[in-house]
Structures are given as structure tokens and as C-alpha cells.
Amino acid sequence: MIEPYNEFTALPLAPRALLWCMRMRVMQLRWGTETQGRVDDMLGQLGAPTASRPLERFMITLVHGTTRELGVLCVCQTEVVADERALLDVLSLVQAKRSLEAFLVLRSVLPAEGAGAALHSAEEIGAILAQAGRLLPVPDGDVHRFERAPGSLPTHLAHNVLH
DSSP, rough: OOOOOTTTTSSSSHHHHHHHHHHHHHHHHOOOOOOOHHHHHHHHHOOOOGGGGHHHHHHHHHHHOSSOOOOOOOTOOOOOHHHHHHHHHHHHHTHHHHHHHHHHHTTTSSOOOHHHHHHHHHHHHHHHHTTTTOOOOOOOSSSOOOOSSSSOOOOOHTBBBOO
């Protein structure tokens, strides 16, 4: 039997773990679900336990400061949506010393002050991951951008978005 393609598990380990942590943080911020211990464990397995606080600040800025709700799916979903790809690209870009590009991606959904705060947190995360030897793949070609329209998720996923 051929297994269906799973976009989430096809990601390399570090971006997959980061996306899982971001999804968990959104669950905590939106619904009060306790996720701290599980996020800390995952980041510890990556060798980057100190990335927990900057990741929390990054997600708080995004969840509470964006000009629209971002598409961040539940941890049980196997798809990766455009907004999640943009978040991963921001982290990849700062790690590759392309902070201006990362800022511009963030600026498309955050006011300037919020984009600056999110960028600072992203730079901390990138540095901690680099120290742990976890280099994120730099986007080839075009960087993923945040979706423009709030209803841009596929219909079958719209009810699974954490907002």
C-alpha cells in the first residue's frame, strides 16, 4: 500500500520540530493548553533548550500583533500552509544573515514595532539553533510570503486553524 504524501514529516528535522513547537505555542496562547514542558522537551532534543523563551516571545508577538490571523494549523495536521512556510522562512533568513528580508516578510503582517520585536526574537532563535549545529535550509528562489487574504486556506483545513 502506498502511503499518502505527508508534507509535515517531509520537512527536515529542525524545521519540522520548530513548526511543531510553533503550533504548540499557538495552542497555549489561544486556548490556555499547557504546552511548555513538551516544547521545552522538543527544543532540548534539538540541543537548543534555551530557544524556548525567544520562541515564546516570537509567537506572542505574532498571535497578538498581526494585522490578521495567521494560518497556523493544529499539531495533528500533516499539511504545511503558506503562513507556516513564511514563519519557517523568517527563521531561515535570519540564520543566513538575511535579516532585512526577514523583516520585510514580518512587516507584511505586523506593524513596524512588532516586526522589529519578532525579528529580534527570530535572530535569538536562529543563533541558538546555529550554536546547536541546527542550520535551517535557506529558501531557494522566492521566499514564502504570508497569504494576503484571511480566507486563503483550503476549505478542508479552515476549521483546523488555530486562531
